[in-house]
Amino acid sequence: MRDRYDYVIVGGGSAGSALANRLSADEGTSVLVLEAGRADFLADPLIHMPAALMFPSGNPLYDWAYETEPEPHMGGRRVPHARGKVLGGSSSINGMIFQRGNPGDFDTWASFDGMAAWDYTHCLPYFKRMETTIAGADAWRGGAGPLKLERGPADSPLFQAFFEATTQAGFARTDDVNGYRQEGFAPFDRNVYKGSRMSASRSYLRPVRDRKNLDVTTLAMVTGLRWQGTRVTGVDFVRGGRSRHSVDAGEVILCGGAFNSPQLLQLSGVGNPDVLGAAGVQTRVELPGVGENLQDHLEVYLQHTSLQPVSISPWLKKWKAPYIGAEWLFLNRGVGASNHFEGGGFIRTNDEVAYPNLMFHFLPIAVRYDGTAAEGKHGYQVHIGPMNSDVRGHVHIKNADPRTKPAILFNYLSTERDRREWVEVVRAARHILSQPAFAPFDGGEISPGPDVQTDQEIIDWVAKDAETALHPSCSAKMGTDEMAVVDPGSMRVHGTQGLRVVDASVFPTITNGNIYAPVMMVAEKAADLIAGNTPLAAEHPPVYRAKQGMPLYPQGDPRNDAWDARTEIPSALAAVRDAQPKGDAR
Template identity: 50%
Template sequence: MTTQTYDYIIVGAGSAGCVLANRLSADSNNKVLLLETGGSDNSIFIKMPTALSIPMNTEKYAWQFNTEPEPFLDNRKMHCPRGKVLGGSSSINGMVYVRGHAKDFDEWQQHGAEGWDYQSCLPYFKKAEAFYLGGDQYRGEKGPLGVNNGNEMANPLYKAFIKAGQQAGYAQTGDYNAAQQEGFGPMHMTVKDGVRSSASREYLDPVKSRSNLTIVTGALAEKVLLEGKKASGVAYRIKGAKSQAYASKEVILSAGPIGSPHLLQLSGIGDSATLTNAGIEVNHHLPGVGQNLQDHLEFYFQYKCKQPITLNGKLGLISKALIGARWLFNRSGLGATNHFESCAFIRSKAGVEWPDIQYHFLPAAIRYDGKSAFAGHGFQVHVGHNKPKSRGAVTIKSADPTVAPNIQFNYLQHPDDIEGFRACVRLTREIIEQTAFDDYRDGEIQPGKEIQSDEQIDAFVRQAVESAYHPSCSCKMGEDEMAVVNSHTQVHGIEGLRVVDSSIFPTIPNGNLNAPTIMVAEKAADHILGQPLLNASQAKIAMTSQWQTVQRSSEI
């Protein structure tokens, strides 16, 4: 058995782990070890944005988790892939860049995450970002993470979607990641120079040669080593060979919303009854570990298209070859975008203070995983109710670290979530029926015009919804009895141990999770290093003053 000592050990080279490896090793006095179960991200399918469905569904690059039968989704088992490669889920995701609404982070502070309000988080979003239109009080321009709009909405369907939203009485927003999230506008993606801008590419690749940074791939973490109530290191294995590494300062878990709570439980940290049932010795009773699990659901609203302008006409072998060749030679064209180039954020009903429904528009009628497409031309909008009240759990079931934990989201358990998806169906239909789509819309493919009543909508949703792949909140930050880490990301009751990834979100934001995960890691790095935090922003946010009485407003 090999043993070595470092200052910091980071478990997981995903969105958060890559950020931490970069920031912590910037001081040459810090000796840093980064452990990752997966391997290299040097694959054309990871680098080419349009190939996004491939790495997510490939065993080599992603843990292919499935949930337990979900009782409120007709007992369906839901796919829950997580990154298993350098860059983690930032190397397999859809590259959509959404920070979330400002109020989402104020909500974190209200849940006990002191210092994680919007004004405190905004400087770290900016620090991480290189926005293609330049920086201002909301956007960063000198950070590692490239953010752009793909092909500038060259397909007319993108702008038709925005126009339809305006015709339906909603506001337009030029930048949903700035002052005003609510409304219809262009969508942003983590793509730089036509290539996926993953955490590995932007944070890890530039610093791999640092002598004080050791990156070990193919390493399955088995448990955190404890000396009483202090974390001293990590036990891991590579191809069956056992190793141990010790940390003189801290162990940091960045294994994600499934991996981090599972690793804590493997280490005897968690609910004592849960650990005992799995045959694990209890080292520290912490009942919130694995609890509070949240995710976004979405379904596809699909329509036939009158004009042959959709991506459904680009799915043949010759078209794909031409797209690939253009991308290989100059990193441009349809290969350089994730194809989600317009979007919207709206409120599901009057009385909802900030948006809880999100749209991604796609000029194609095709499954997200690419496995099936409409035979003719079509377009779709992905829609989901993004502030769920249902809660689930990640629960260990074996002391064997190779045995996946039970994953149960309890999707649609809460009646408000069901009501939210009814609103998704009815509001989306109204939007697509606007005159902006008259030249394109040629009949509803899914759900189908016959789906009208609450009962019909509910049945359709139960069968049609899929995970938006945003699991989070399973090691929540706060000070209550179910909190796992404090506001400095330190595990309650264990010295020298932190969790830094999307598992520590107290509540799920209204949007995709890669941007806030990277932000959390940027801010956590300053906490870990004991550096002064960036000054809180004074930037204002724009919201409708009539939210209590109206569901939509054309002026915000």
């Protein structure tokens, strides 16, 4: 390890891996990655076998195991939040579902002051640069990037029934939810290639680890930033929990995610003086938005038993694990080679929203994320939840000790709109699962069950049973308003020099879908901004647009020409509304 680096990247997760690859491509630039977790050894099947995804969560070898403060609108529950404790970060333990989000998400970003260069047309070329889409490159998809993306086969009897049921329910099919049209149902892209997980570390870091100007250090927890006035000059860190080290840096880039980046800023005196003072930290740079605006996707599972033995439930039997492991290890195939989230889709639950506000993951088994099966029965389920909730939370340090986990509160279910959308979400899912295509399989709903019918009963069930979809974001947002933390043109922390943030915390608003793909896009785009490269030129392929009123550009702006102007309101929405019991408590 050198005494000084041009760039010190704090966090070897998704964004940190991508930045390390791109910034170290210049042989004259020295880069150090400091990862607090351990290495992602290739011999570790719990990381690299897709079907093993449920085992790392909650395991202290793989998971930092955060949890929220008691959520006031969920009966005081503390909601667990798994975060990757290995190189590659959460991309080494997540569900491997690759969703870019809706084009409207990025045009919403661009509607904020100073954010014009973050619209869909400017983000699209960075999505394409990072992808190798095995299904084939086109105007919307990349074909030569580090991330190899396979599309789920989604061809089992239960997946076939699901797709047929969505059509019977009045919803559309689409060729590619990450391409021309997100709205609709289709097989999903996955961060899986030839039967193995393609984490950010494996895709971006491992191929370039032999670069002489790139050092990667694991088990290195950064405990503080080093300053000269408002300029960051390096970091202090602890290696292996004991030995203390310091390193100088031309620039420090925080890539710790929505929890750790605001935590380190606050520990270093950057944030809201009231929050810092309560924790015993002196304010160095007043930035009230640090740790605020926290967002996430909450989700529930609607589960049914299956009358036919066509689910993958028998493969959960412990005595079958050696066979699954051997088939995966030696043949790169079988049950172990899939994440089993092979298909799903996006719909609107009401005709007021401009683009989908509900995402479906269909799974051909009734099981919880931790691997707990529904009484060992054959079954199937959908994972559902609102995509664009107006709920906002925060991340606040509790004291000045970097080893103390911050106080995390999302305020789930705290707004009238969020509660209304949850009722719509559950009813929309039930509408699909009740279609004739499922009749040969449907042995009845087991979660939430037939006793949960009224609006209030649905809300009460969500409050008791919902889990996080593990998409924390937006807690150090880009922008130029008084609550913004990061400059969108440089990724620098406002009021500082030599300090930048690149990870999910910089999102102004959460995207519509799993957030791994947009995190990687932000890192790709940020790498050009940091290195001073000419940004990739905007691209303008047509994109499906369901309603007038999107995108959010002024009339006459040429960027509006990139959008298809068709209007379509699915008739299925009326069926969902008509199924709603009258006079429910809200």
